[in-house]
Amino acid sequence: MTAADESPTPSDAAQVVIIGAGPAGLTAAHELGKRGATCTVLEADTVVGGISRTVERDGWRFDIGGHRFFTKVPEVEARWKEILPDDFIRTPRLSRILYRGKLFDYPLKAGNALKSLGVLEAIRCLLSYVWVRLRPPRDQTNFEGWTASRFGWRLYRIFFKTYTEKVWGVPADQITADWAAQRIKNLSLTKAVWRAIFPGRGKTDITSLIDEFDYPKLGPGQMWERCTELVTAAGSEVVFDAAVARIERDGGRATTVHAADGRSFPCSAVISSMPLGELVLTMDPPAPAEVQAAAKGLTHRDHLLVALVVPEAFTFPDNWIYVHEPGVLVGRVQNFGSWSPHMVKEGRTCLGLEYFVFEGDELWASSDEELVDLGAEELARIGLVTDPSVVEAGYVTRMSKAYPTYDEHYAANVDVCRAWLATEAANVHPVGRNGMHRYNNQDHSMVTALRTVDNLFGDHHDVWAVNVEEEYHEETRVLTEVPTVPTGTGRSAPIIPRRD
Numbered sequence: 001m002t003a004a005d006e007s008p009t010p011s012d013a014a015q016v017v018i019i020g021a022g023p024a025g026l027t028a029a030h031e032l033g034k035r036g037a038t039c040t041v042l043e044a045d046t047v048v049g050g051i052s053r054t055v056e057r058d059g060w061r062f063d064i065g066g067h068r069f070f071t072k073v074p075e076v077e078a079r080w081k082e083i084l085p086d087d088f089i090r091t092p093r094l095s096r097i098l099y100r101g102k103l104f105d106y107p108l109k110a111g112n113a114l115k116s117l118g119v120l121e122a123i124r125c126l127l128s129y130v131w132v133r134l135r136p137p138r139d140q141t142n143f144e145g146w147t148a149s150r151f152g153w154r155l156y157r158i159f160f161k162t163y164t165e166k167v168w169g170v171p172a173d174q175i176t177a178d179w180a181a182q183r184i185k186n187l188s189l190t191k192a193v194w195r196a197i198f199p200g201r202g203k204t205d206i207t208s209l210i211d212e213f214d215y216p217k218l219g220p221g222q223m224w225e226r227c228t229e230l231v232t233a234a235g236s237e238v239v240f241d242a243a244v245a246r247i248e249r250d251g252g253r254a255t256t257v258h259a260a261d262g263r264s265f266p267c268s269a270v271i272s273s274m275p276l277g278e279l280v281l282t283m284d285p286p287a288p289a290e291v292q293a294a295a296k297g298l299t300h301r302d303h304l305l306v307a308l309v310v311p312e313a314f315t316f317p318d319n320w321i322y323v324h325e326p327g328v329l330v331g332r333v334q335n336f337g338s339w340s341p342h343m344v345k346e347g348r349t350c351l352g353l354e355y356f357v358f359e360g361d362e363l364w365a366s367s368d369e370e371l372v373d374l375g376a377e378e379l380a381r382i383g384l385v386t387d388p389s390v391v392e393a394g395y396v397t398r399m400s401k402a403y404p405t406y407d408e409h410y411a412a413n414v415d416v417c418r419a420w421l422a423t424e425a426a427n428v429h430p431v432g433r434n435g436m437h438r439y440n441n442q443d444h445s446m447v448t449a450l451r452t453v454d455n456l457f458g459d460h461h462d463v464w465a466v467n468v469e470e471e472y473h474e475e476t477r478v479l480t481e482v483p484t485v486p487t488g489t490g491r492s493a494p495i496i497p498r499r500d
């Protein structure tokens, strides 16, 4: 019998080592505690929450990009309320697109867009649409050709090109059309023109865009800080500054997890939320060359937040604004005062400028001072403040591996890593977002952790089926999607090319 054929038994839960104190790792630890088992959580960083942390600087609290608590999974909803019974607030939801000083509805409505662009620009856009019907782009297999063929070049350049390229860091004609086909739905120019001529039906105003969502009053980090308290109260340990560097294995199973500083932790099972490729590369004895190549092929897009404190006069009702203004690098601006009044101080708000980057690129390598200056200058350039000098303080957070990249090889690479782990390290269980190289939000990251713990106690869930089989669309999203949205199926997500 190979290790893969063995059914996990409760003894697998005897000495569990969890890698990562983000939502997935801490949920696994919490669930183990509820079942009377203890574990050791190894966290590379000095704080909990992973990408869902809330950063605190000088009393200001901000997320790595705002984190809504939204789920269609009742068991996750219940777990959130169990961990934080008294600290959720209902936050009004509003986000719009900023383009040439004007705010457009998001999700984008073609009628609203044409109206807000003004008569002249709307006519140009419609003519451009007619032109593209007569002369469609030759290559429609990429994002640019696909989108321009459906909306005309002008609307494509205004509402699709800039943001998409900022998010992925590659030209839109190198992104495959799959992403556009998946993301851009329910948007018809014909209908929009009809509504423009016969206004009234289907008309939207700001209030119709406002909705509500749950949010811990001190940010998502509050959830994971509280969860850590519960986990340690149940007898488990969370070890900080413990970056896992090597996993010793024997007979198709992991035996000891080693941190970079030499501390070692014997294990009966490992639940891992560290990036899947890195997990495979920590194995000792090492995986064969072709498996290592697949592991190295799993890449990510990184994220940088510049949080700027400004007087309350510059606040706005949106939780965030998508920046489609040409000539600036910032992709979105969060207003943390609109997420929770408890995150900001009297008379001020905190605006978080999101930059989509590659670790080590020019922006990433800039000093914090340079980034704060850049943020203040761009904020003024797009008109959200009158002058860079109104910025009273600034803080920078760099988050590597914020987005798993879905390139043309990623699915095959994931399969290779997964298959190898299943036979050669059968008691190592990948969970979460980077852990499975999948756009899992907090809720699905948590579900993968819960099902994995079930399996340690004898169940046989296919954890890789979470967030694949069910249809999970929070809303019909059109245009300008950010890559944080869970995908309906494994293959329907953005497919972007490998970075050279």
Ligand SMILES: Cc1cc2nc3c(=O)[nH]c(=O)nc-3n(C[C@H](O)[C@H](O)[C@H](O)COP(=O)(O)OP(=O)(O)OC[C@H]3O[C@@H](n4cnc5c(N)ncnc54)[C@H](O)[C@@H]3O)c2cc1C
Pocket (backbone or CB within 6 Å): 019, 020, 021, 022, 023, 024, 025, 042, 043, 044, 045, 048, 049, 050, 051, 052, 064, 065, 066, 067, 068, 069, 070, 242, 243, 244, 245, 273, 274, 275, 303, 402, 403, 431, 432, 433, 434, 435, 440, 441, 442, 443, 445, 484
């Ligand atoms: C900009 C942005 C906005 C988002 N918005 C939302 C939202 O609105 N709602 C929502 O639900 N989700 C949102 N998400 C997704 C959410 O952040 C993730 O789903 C969630 O944090 C994934 O949890 P995780 O535990 O799998 O991974 P992570 O949060 O990545 O945590 C993994 C942990 O493992 C640690 N680690 C990594 N390597 C090692 C190692 N070698 N040794 C030890 N520890 C290690 C890391 O330090 C980290 O703490 C957003 C993500 C981004 C990038």
